[in-house]
Amino acid sequence: MKVNETGLYCEPADAYIDPMVPVARAIITHGHADHARAGHEHVYATPTTLKIMTTRYGEDMARQQTALDYRQPLTLGDAEDPVTVTFYPAGHIAGSAQALIEYRGARLVISGDYKRRADPTCDPFEVVPCDVFITEATFGLPVFTHPPIDQEIQKLLHSQQVFPDRCHLVGTYALGKCQRVILALREAGYSRPLYLHGALLRLCELYQELGVALGPLVAVSDVEDKQNLAGEIILAPPSALADRWSRSLPKVRTVMASGWMQIRARARQRQAELPLIISDHCDWPELLQTLEDVNAPEVWVTHGREDALIHQAEKMGFKARALSLLGYEEEDDGSE
Numbered sequence: 001m002k003v004n005e006t007g008l009y010c011e012p013a014d015a016y017i018d019p020m021v022p023v024a025r026a027i028i029t030h031g032h033a034d035h036a037r038a039g040h041e042h043v044y045a046t047p048t049t050l051k052i053m054t055t056r057y058g059e060d061m062a063r064q065q066t067a068l069d070y071r072q073p074l075t076l077g078d079a080e081d082p083v084t085v086t087f088y089p090a091g092h093i094a095g096s097a098q099a100l101i102e103y104r105g106a107r108l109v110i111s112g113d114y115k116r117r118a119d120p121t122c123d124p125f126e127v128v129p130c131d132v133f134i135t136e137a138t139f140g141l142p143v144f145t146h147p148p149i150d151q152e153i154q155k156l157l158h159s160q161q162v163f164p165d166r167c168h169l170v171g172t173y174a175l176g177k178c179q180r181v182i183l184a185l186r187e188a189g190y191s192r193p194l195y196l197h198g199a200l201l202r203l204c205e206l207y208q209e210l211g212v213a214l215g216p217l218v219a220v221s222d223v224e225d226k227q228n229l230a231g232e233i234i235l236a237p238p239s240a241l242a243d244r245w246s247r248s249l250p251k252v253r254t255v256m257a258s259g260w261m262q263i264r265a266r267a268r269q270r271q272a273e274l275p276l277i278i279s280d281h282c283d284w285p286e287l288l289q290t291l292e293d294v295n296a297p298e299v300w301v302t303h304g305r306e307d308a309l310i311h312q313a314e315k316m317g318f319k320a321r322a323l324s325l326l327g328y329e330e331e332d333d334g335s336e
Helices: 047-057 149-162 177-187 198-209 238-242 244-248 264-269 284-294 306-315
Strands: 002-004 007-010 015-017 025-027 040-045 062-067 074-076 083-089 097-103 106-110 132-137 167-171 194-196 217-219 233-236 252-257 274-276 298-304 319-322
Touching: 040 047, 047 062, 047 198, 132 284, 132 306, 149 167, 149 177, 149 252, 149 274, 167 238, 177 194, 177 198, 177 233, 194 198, 198 217, 198 233, 233 238, 238 244, 238 252, 284 306, 298 306, 306 319
Parallel strands: 015 025, 025 040, 040 062, 106 132, 132 298, 167 233, 167 252, 194 217, 194 233, 252 274, 298 319
Antiparallel strands: 002 007, 007 015, 074 083, 083 097, 097 106
């Protein structure tokens, strides 16, 4: 395995993992835009991730696509010196995967983005034994301890009761977070229609096609008199919270759903009157628990708070290093 300006490269397979620019062979862990780009010659991903990429980028998002179900091994590289790639659930969003790469008896797992919390929109994270574990560290600081999602959803429902005349505009990323928030509201007993910004519609429709029942959804653009949205819950991309689109809504109360809402400065930056700490990544205790569960002798840390997690991993007895991949953002179009 090598790291270059394009990203993480598996030399014997001649394939990149989640590359930021078009390449000949791309192994894609999940559909968020900081991991899945269009324009590759050949993409290897789970069937759901390929559907997400096609929904976002069109049918010609790659010249060739190979769908790999979870636990279905694929051989790449030289037939006399092969590399085997197998996907396992990552628990991040629908279709998200860890990539197990086996070569000459060694096992390396690339986590992609992952979480350990229960999420009905995707398969749960699976512990995969390996010699080297490459982990993300988005929330790799001890300050990050995320509360249960149902607790945060109750904050939203309580606010709706306290301010029944106000439209609650929830900033939530289009892929994964939006659908998770919708399901959490349904599980809390909220059966009224939820109203969606147009940018969220296609992916919600895809999730429903995948068998995730989201209940009644209405496009905001289909509501003729926006004053009728007083007292309702609207979901929109975070960028819509402060743009011209939101000005037509009645007495907006801005809400933001993100793991970063634990940091007050981030909540102020997003102009969130009601910050909800809802993350699709592990918090600090869950990162440490995962290192213990996987129990790989060597840990490589990428995109996030590398130093703190490396220090803690070494204290736990693991050999640890930073990959320092370029091009990965802390906060992308769907990750948080």
